[in-house]
Amino acid sequence: MLTFTEENYLKTLLKITLDSGNAEVGTNELASSLDVKPATANDMLKKLKDKKLVDYEKYGKITLTKEGRKNAMNVIRKHRIWETFLFEKLEFSWDEVHEIAEQLEHIQSQKLIDKLDKFLDYPEFDPHGDPIPNKNGELKVQFKKTLAEVNVGTSCKMIAVKDNSTSFLQYVVKVGLGINNKIAVVSKQDYDAITVIEINGKQSSVSQKFAENIFVVCNECDIEKNCREEHWKVK
Amino acid sequence: MLTFTEENYLKTLLKITLDSGNAEVGTNELASSLDVKPATANDMLKKLKDKKLVDYEKYGKITLTKEGRKNAMNVIRKHRIWETFLFEKLEFSWDEVHEIAEQLEHIQSQKLIDKLDKFLDYPEFDPHGDPIPNKNGELKVQFKKTLAEVNVGTSCKMIAVKDNSTSFLQYVVKVGLGINNKIAVVSKQDYDAITVIEINGKQSSVSQKFAENIFVVCNECDIEKNCREEHWKVK
DNA sequence: TTTATTTATTAGACTAATCTAACTTTATTA
DNA sequence: TAATAAAGTTAGATTAGTCTAATAAATAAA
Known part of the structure; x- marks a missing residue:
């Protein structure tokens, strides 16, 4: 233990x-x-x-080690399942769930997590878009890039955030962004990489740091890299 | 903290x-x-x-002290709300919930307990029949006695258990007892207080120790002690 | 009321997790 | 390659929570 x-x-x-x-x-x-x-x-x-x-x-x-990784993965699994519970059942906002899940992830009861998983109907992603490891500690890893890597003039879909801090998540909401939103990259400054993006017809300017913390997929890159059929792999 | x-x-x-x-x-x-x-x-x-x-x-x-009591009552409140969640939403049996709630009761987040309380539709009792303290640390205390105190030839209603241990609760289930069951006290040995009780037409013999851990209410005693209208008081 | 028993306290030690300050190794760069 | 910087380690101290063994106070019994 x-x-x-x-x-x-x-x-x-x-x-x-x-x-x-x-x-x-x-x-x-x-x-x-x-x-x-x-x-x-x-x-x-x-x-x-x-x-x-x-x-x-x-x-x-x-x-x-294999054993260390198994334990670590189990903690991450518990964290993400609890986050999903807090968000979906208790109506917490996505910027509030992380902190509470930091405590809940240490509750010792395999049966509890199994039952919670079932209660939530076996979710695959937490509220931040991160995949939930399965019972064997396997993690589906989506092929993704950050918003900072997307070419100007193309568009992409937000699938997750990298930074889970309250301040960042609140900022994301303020910009009008959320999981599964389509983002068009309108323009980017050469000097400081300030990027103009458009979400649902509304334009915003975001910093390089911001763009690096938004995970996206975009069709072009998937086609280029031939990832269409193998969109997911197990890490 | x-x-x-x-x-x-x-x-x-x-x-x-x-x-x-x-x-x-x-x-x-x-x-x-x-x-x-x-x-x-x-x-x-x-x-x-x-x-x-x-x-x-x-x-x-x-x-x-007043402050110490407030804190203690809050822990008990959290424990009983979590037990109710585990029992009602995750379908744990009543003998499993105590151990897990011993951990969950220490999660620090007032908002979490408030939302959980709402999610459960403001329960008044936990799965063992114990009252749940309110947000101000006030506890409704039901007028009750133990099964050991009930007169032979009378009957009563089980409202709670005193011992929350797994082994006791599993034994209670085996005898066919549960919260709100009507219990008739058929006879009692003078020598060792072994008591014959009847639940739904089925008779069982239970020990003194067992009887002391079952809380009941019975109409006779309430009338005698003039507790009819004041069935509840706030401790 | 003196003795015996139970109950409560103190002193000293241990483990887990942390720190600061000093030191050692490895990596970088002039 | 020698000097400097960065990264990593060790030694010794601290706090929280626990223990054992010895001692002291309060209570019960003879």
């Missing part, structure tokens, strides 16, 4: 690797992501290594 | 006083109820006293 804290370390390790596409994580990166000092993270890594949840050598990079 | 552990101490203090009707609690009693050693409970009592959550003098009895 893992502690609350151990679960958070494993979850964070997995999130970093999923978000960056990079399997290697460093102590400082992990520490800052968890909002602790590197010394603290270092101590915990030794403990997780003893428990065979991470592979780790002094001054080396950190990777999850 | 209280820790998980502090909340458990306060909740347990309140539960002991509510169950015994006695406002005074001792260190050993508290410790054994929490499954810790008296020395541990003693340390925590000093801390709770510093935080003005309990009134306590060396070698004296322990009572909750």
Whole structure:
């Protein structure tokens, strides 16, 4: 049985690797992501290594073991199922669910999550558009790019957000954006990459940082990269 | 903000006083109820006293302050609302809900409990028949006695259980009992108080210990004690 | 009322998770 | 390649919550 804290370390390790596409994580990166000092993270890594949840050598990079990854994936699964419950059944807004799910994800009961999953009719995505891992810890990963990568003059569909913070999500709503909205990229400044987008006929200017935190799919890219039939893969 | 552990101490203090009707609690009693050693409970009592959550003098009895009671009542409220959710929406059996609610009761979010309460349509009782405190920490207390106190030859209605343990609840189900069932007390042994009861025409023999853990109301006693119109009071 | 028993408290130690400050290794760059 | 910067580690301290063993106070019994 893992502690609350151990679960958070494993979850964070997995999130970093999923978000960056990079399997290697460093102590400082992990520490800052968890909002602790590197010394603290270092101590915990030794403990997780003893428990065979991470592979780790002094001054080396950190990777999850199969067992560590399974545990981490389960925490993410619980987090996303709880977020879906809060959003769909209790009518929380999508910017409120993350914080509460950070607590609920640590409740220990496999049966609870199974029943909740059934109650929600086996959702595939959480309110932010992130896929929910299945019971075996497998994650469907949609072929996607960020809004910042979309060519001017083309359009795309928003499928998820990268940043789950309240302030970002509230800003997204203010711009008139939501999951499954069609976005046209009208123009982009060369100087600072400020981008003009159009949603439902309404134009807005968004920053580079903003655009990098919106995940989209666009037909052109899928065709180019021949991803039509294999839109999804299991990570 | 209280820790998980502090909340458990306060909740347990309140539960002991509510169950015994006695406002005074001792260190050993508290410790054994929490499954810790008296020395541990003693340390925590000093801390709770510093935080003005309990009134306590060396070698004296322990009572909750107004603030301590408010917090304790809130934990009980959350516990019972979560139990109701698990039972009514997720179809857990009544002997499974307690253990999971022990974890869920510590989730920190007032808004979550308010929304859950609304989602359940403001329930008044949990699956074990215990009343759910309101937002102000007020508890409706039903006039009740235990099955052990019911006179032979009379009948009563089960309204709640005292012991919430899985083993007891499973035994209750086995006997054919449930909330709101009518129970006729057929006979009682003088020697060991073994009692024969009848539920829906089926007779069973139950022990003194069993009978002491079933809460009932019976019309005779209410009339005698003149409790007809004041069936409920706020504790 | 003195003794025995129960109840409560203190002192000292342990574990988990964190910190600061000093030090070591690895990576970068001039 | 040698100096500098960045990343990672260690040692020692702290807090919360727990324990055991010894001691003290209150209560019950002889």
